[in-house]
Amino acid sequence: MMIRHRDTLEPVSGSEYHDRKKCKNTIVMETKMKKVLIVDDDVDSLTQLTLHMTKMGFEVVSADNQKEGEELINAQKPDLAIFDLMMDNKDSGFILSYKFKKKYPEVPVIIATAVTAETGMLFGLNTEEEKKWIKADLYLEKGLRYDQLEVEVNKLLKL
Structure with a gap:
């Protein structure tokens, strides 16, 4: 309630x-409040994203590493997941997305990362090949504006 x-x-x-x-x-x-799972090893980013999603009216469950994220995936089904890409390993977000989509294929996943700024490597979901191996519905660079995030979340959840 x-x-x-x-x-x-x-x-x-x-x-x-x-x-x-x-x-x-x-x-x-x-x-019933919609539940969002957020996994990010950057505590500041995790805190800000959690605050913003809570302000948007979501219940938030979060973890600051891949292992805890996997435990949360197995413990409860959220309505949306947001994963950082590089955490314990350089591909932690991809691994979490893969495991999450295997268990909950209908639940949207957002990868939010600063990988391009940190490494110069470009990722995206622009081609069919990228969509095959990146198990996410949306890819966003960190530093995004929260109003932009809100629009994207509402689209994914059809709110």
């Missing part, structure tokens, strides 16, 4: 909801 302020639709904490003075300004929405 999601409790939101009536005027702003911002999430309201349980204690605010139970405060009788504030109760008149709240509405209860019987919607």
Whole structure:
């Protein structure tokens, strides 16, 4: 159950909801929050992305390494996954995407990475060959604007 302020639709904490003075300004929405899995070894990037996705209204589960990411993939099914590319290994994001898509082929995956800036290597999902071996629905360079991310996430989730 999601409790939101009536005027702003911002999430309201349980204690605010139970405060009788504030109760008149709240509405209860019987919607299940969509869940996003984020795996990124850059703590700053992980924190910022988690905050932004939470602000967008998503429940976020996260990990800061490939092993924990694999454990989360096996433990729960999210509605969307966002993986960094280079973590424990240079191909950690590709491995996570492959394992994720094998288990949940219908769930969208975004690879968000700074690999081009860090290595000069170019990746993308522009050709059929790239789409065969990069098991992701969207490839984004880090440093992306959050309004751009929001548009892309809404497209992938058909919101």
